[in-house]
Each structure stands twice: as structure tokens, then as C-alpha cells.
Amino acid sequence: MTQPFSFSLAATDGAARTGTIQTMRGTIRTPAFMPVGTAATVKAMMPESVAATGADILLGNTYHLMLRPGAERIARLGGLHHFMNWNKPILTDSGGFQVMSLADLRKLTENGVTFRSHIDGSRHELTPERSMEIQRLLGSDIVMAFDECPALPASDEAVAASMRLSMRWAARSRDAFGDRPGHALFGIMQGGVTRELREESAEALKAIGFEGYAVGGLAVGEGQEAMFGVLDYAPGFLPADKPRYLMGVGKPDDIVGAVERGIDMMDCVLPSRSGRTGQAWTRRGQINIKNARHADDPRPLDEACTCPACRNYSRAYLHHVFRAGEMISGMLLTWHNLHYYQELMSGLRGAIAEQTLSAFVADFHAQRAEGDIEPL
Numbered sequence: 001m002t003q004p005f006s007f008s009l010a011a012t013d014g015a016a017r018t019g020t021i022q023t024m025r026g027t028i029r030t031p032a033f034m035p036v037g038t039a040a041t042v043k044a045m046m047p048e049s050v051a052a053t054g055a056d057i058l059l060g061n062t063y064h065l066m067l068r069p070g071a072e073r074i075a076r077l078g079g080l081h082h083f084m085n086w087n088k089p090i091l092t093d094s095g096g097f098q099v100m101s102l103a104d105l106r107k108l109t110e111n112g113v114t115f116r117s118h119i120d121g122s123r124h125e126l127t128p129e130r131s132m133e134i135q136r137l138l139g140s141d142i143v144m145a146f147d148e149c150p151a152l153p154a155s156d157e158a159v160a161a162s163m164r165l166s167m168r169w170a171a172r173s174r175d176a177f178g179d180r181p182g183h184a185l186f187g188i189m190q191g192g193v194t195r196e197l198r199e200e201s202a203e204a205l206k207a208i209g210f211e212g213y214a215v216g217g218l219a220v221g222e223g224q225e226a227m228f229g230v231l232d233y234a235p236g237f238l239p240a241d242k243p244r245y246l247m248g249v250g251k252p253d254d255i256v257g258a259v260e261r262g263i264d265m266m267d268c269v270l271p272s273r274s275g276r277t278g279q280a281w282t283r284r285g286q287i288n289i290k291n292a293r294h295a296d297d298p299r300p301l302d303e304a305c306t307c308p309a310c311r312n313y314s315r316a317y318l319h320h321v322f323r324a325g326e327m328i329s330g331m332l333l334t335w336h337n338l339h340y341y342q343e344l345m346s347g348l349r350g351a352i353a354e355q356t357l358s359a360f361v362a363d364f365h366a367q368r369a370e371g372d373i374e375p376l
Contacts, residue, residue: 002182005141005211007243007264011353015235015262018352021212021243023089023141024182025081028056030243031259031352033345034091034267035338039064040074040084043272044330045338047086053307053335054342057089057141059267062134063098066124067117071137079139091142091267094131094173094188096166097216097248100149108148110165128172140183144214145173147188152222159192163217166190167204174208184211186245192217193226195233202237213238214245215263219254228257235262252281252344256364259348260357271341275334278322282340283367287315289333294319307339308332 003024010019021028035042035050038061042050050058060080065071074083080090099106099113106115112127131146147166150159170187177185187210191197205213215234218227227249235244245265246258255266271281278290282302287294289301300310301318309318309332322329344364351360 005182005184007212007241009241011355013352013355013357014260016259016348016352016357017262017264018349019264021089021264023184025087025089025141026056028089028265029345029349030264031255031345031348032056032265033255033341034059034265035272035341036061036267036269037084037086037090038269039068040080042334042338044276044327044334045272047084049335050086050338051088053338054346055088055338057091058086060090060092060138060140061095061098062092062131062138062144063095063126065092065138066095066126066134067119067122071134075137075139079137081139089141090139091186091265092135092138092140092144093247094135094144094146095126096131096147097149099126100151110168112146112169113148128169129176132173132176132178136180142184142186142212143177145170145185145187145210147190147216149190149217149220150192152192152217152220154192156192156194156197159190159194159217160197163190163192163197163201167201170205170210171208174210186210186212186214186243188214188216188247189234189238190217193222193230195230198230198234199237202234206239210242212243212245214247216247218246219248219250224254224257227254228261231258231261231263252341253365253368255341255344256348256361259352260361271337272334275332275337276330278329278333279337280318280333281337282372283364284370284372285368287372289315289318289322289329291319301336302340305336305339305343307336309336 006022037058114125128146135143146169150162187205189201191201243264246263249266280287280301294315297315351357
């Protein structure tokens, strides 16, 4: 019998929540951070290594996978889980955000979006129905409704028109998703930074009915203060008994602030992208390993971290392999960053469960304010 999709809350602390999402491929502990596997891989990481960091779920990208290698090909080869050797849950985005970023290469209509591939210029069309079909072929455990995400800043009129189009597409996504026991469809709230539009969007989504709900259209240029301003009220517009997903966030302090405001799931390319460019995220903030100050430093990136990069290698070594252009640099720094993010999520879950979130957050900010210790 197929394991039904379900969400249960275990504890709350203020607006923050901790609980579990049950899927047919395993349990997702919330609040959860989802590493991004854009093209069926988390860059510079083996799937086993990603799992070892504590990740319960990965995110795959509908737009990139439909272009290369193609959803139909992945389906013939056994689906995305088998294809990329990941046996835990996968969430796939709808492709709407990536299509938005194509700007002059796309044409938007009521039916969907026609665009040209950034890879070879070939012409494609994404509609709510096609997005659902692609995500079904991939075998995603959590499917995202197809939406349109305007870049901010934008006029209230443009944001309202975009949101209402997304709500019409959400209804079509629900119809096209059909009856898929064990799989879930999430609706995406839009509305920019305008409270009334966010509430209108949430009401439209609740009328349609979804297994989970995302807060979309943030982290697209509005800044942290404006983002937190929306998160102060937007999660409360969504059903309390369903998971809430903030898309495309973010930096560690973004994550902590989002969890404080009631968000259960997040994703971002930042930890893996930073690792490939010589950036390490630690309890004391960000370290730029390319800087000369690390060349003779025998210490680990973070003395309290238990990841392989910190257990087995010095800052001096990481500085050397980055400067030398060696692949192991991106591998080790990415592993460290993903480990740090998952440790942060674990700490947040524990603090919420123990009703000590305020102390945890205060300590988080205090350690970052201290900054990195000067080299020996």
C-alpha cells in the first residue's frame, strides 16, 4: 500500500514550528533545508555525501531537466530517483522561476509561456498541464504548481495581474495533477510585498486545495527587510495543518528569520555555489578561503564542525587547492557548507521542540557578530 503524504506538527515556539512530513520515500524533518540538485546532481557532491550531511530531501529543476536530458528520457530510465541514485524524497519546482529569468527569450500568454532554450535556442512551451506532465515523468514526490514570478520591484498593477494569472494556472495545475496517491502538489502564493494581494492569493489557493503551500515571489530583489515584512503575516494566511515552503531562501540569517516566522521548508543554491567559489559558511559567519590570511593557517574552517573538510583538512590546505584550481576544493567546501546548513536546521528543530528558540537565535547572532578568529 502506498504511504500517503501527510504533515504533522510536533511542537511550536511562537510562530516557529517543528514536525514531520511523511512521504512514500521517507520522512522529512521540519523545518527542513533542501539542497538544490538542478540538473539531477548537487554540484560537487555524491548523493551519499549529501545524505550524510543530514538532508532528508533534494530539489530538482523542471526547466533544466526538461531541456537536458529530457523528462521522457528520465522516465524511460526509471525516473529521477533511480537516474540520480537518490532514494529519499525529491521536490521539483515548476519551471516558472527559470522561465521568468529568460526575459527577452520568452513570451507570456494566458495559456502559458513560450520560450527559447538558453542551451541551443530551441523553442519550447511550458503550460500548467505540461509542467505537471514533466514532473510526473520525473517521479517527483512533491510537485509545484506552475506559476509566474515577477521580478521586484514592480508596480502593484503588474504584481496583481501576475498573481491572478498564477492563481488561474494553479487551478489548472490541480486539475492536471490528477489523483496520484503518495505524491503531493503544492500551491504557490504570490503577491509581491502587498499584504492585500498576498491574502487574496492565499484565499484562492485554499479554495483550490493543495497538500502544501509555498510562499513564492520573494528573494527576487526586494531585500531581507521587505522579505521579513511579508513573512510577518503571509504564513498566517495559509493552513496551519499543511507545510509552508519559502522558495529560494537563502543565507543562514534568512533561514533563521524565516523559521521564526513559521516557515517549514526552504531551498537555495547558495551553499553549493559558495563552495565552488571559495566561500565557507560557519557559525562565525562567512570565510573567503582564497584570502592570503589562510595560507599558513593550520586550523580547520570551524573547530566545532564535524564535517570531513573540518575533521581532516586545514585552512591552509583548502586555500592551496582552491588557488591551484583543484576539484577537491569545491567538493570539500560544498560538503562543509551543506553540513553547516543541516546542523543549523537540526539546531532550530531542537530549540523549537525545547521551547528555547529565542536563546538559540540570540546565540546564533552573537556568534556571527564575533566574526572569524584571526589566524594563529
